[in-house]
Amino acid sequence: VTKRYWEDFAVGEVLALGATPPVTEEAIITFARQYDPQYFHVDPLRAKDSIFGGLVASGWHTASMVMRLWVDAIVSHVVSMGSPGVEDLRWPAPVRPGDSLTARAVVLETRPSKSRPEMGLVRWRAETANQRGELVFTMTGTSFIGRRPSS
């Protein structure tokens, strides 16, 4: 895959981030036991009586799975210089065992850094859907990305 620079990101561009393998019950429970041990994330039987009607992934697990897609599709092909933060994380529908998550990001804004001429900012909104096309996670963020070296 070709290296990408800040100059290669255009407002309105849709970045395809690919899809996860089906999320297993085991992965959901393993993550949640360590980081989010609410019963509807760790106990398939008790989860049936929850508002979700069954086991669902921690929202932080979903966010982390989407981060992996973002790293593989984008970060590994640019000079990544970090991020000032992310905003407005929403989980409009639960992620259940067997779901496969497909993510994309739309470029909202690009601008050069005022303080660091070697990088630029890319602001994006990411949307993640399950295999039925239902949105399960959205967030907005900004990435610092290396500029094309002048030749």
Next chain:
Amino acid sequence: VTKRYWEDFAVGEVLALGATPPVTEEAIITFARQYDPQYFHVDPLRAKDSIFGGLVASGWHTASMVMRLWVDAIVSHVVSMGSPGVEDLRWPAPVRPGDSLTARAVVLETRPSKSRPEMGLVRWRAETANQRGELVFTMTGTSFIGRRPSS
């Protein structure tokens, strides 16, 4: 520990969320290999040449560790009815192997739900610091929390 209801949260109250055990290099690498395999999260040697000067935890790992503190300190003592989302995640300083993270949340707003009389909303801002008192993670969020049953 006494059960808490929505009525027990007061604007301006500081919720002590406790502290994590020291974060191990192994935990940082295990998380990042799966969810955020950037070299400064997975490769201690190469990380020395990064902008961080050494291995640092994925921001999503830090967020997940804070979620665990939140679950143990708050969620497990209320009727948790989920969250519409979280906002404004910032990572002002890196988390390194050996760091212990202490978190607290300040209650910003409380209001009853208009549509669901059995619950109320608590809006909060969480701050997480390392053992030197440096802020490493901040976020703002809203939780749906069960109200005290009328007797």
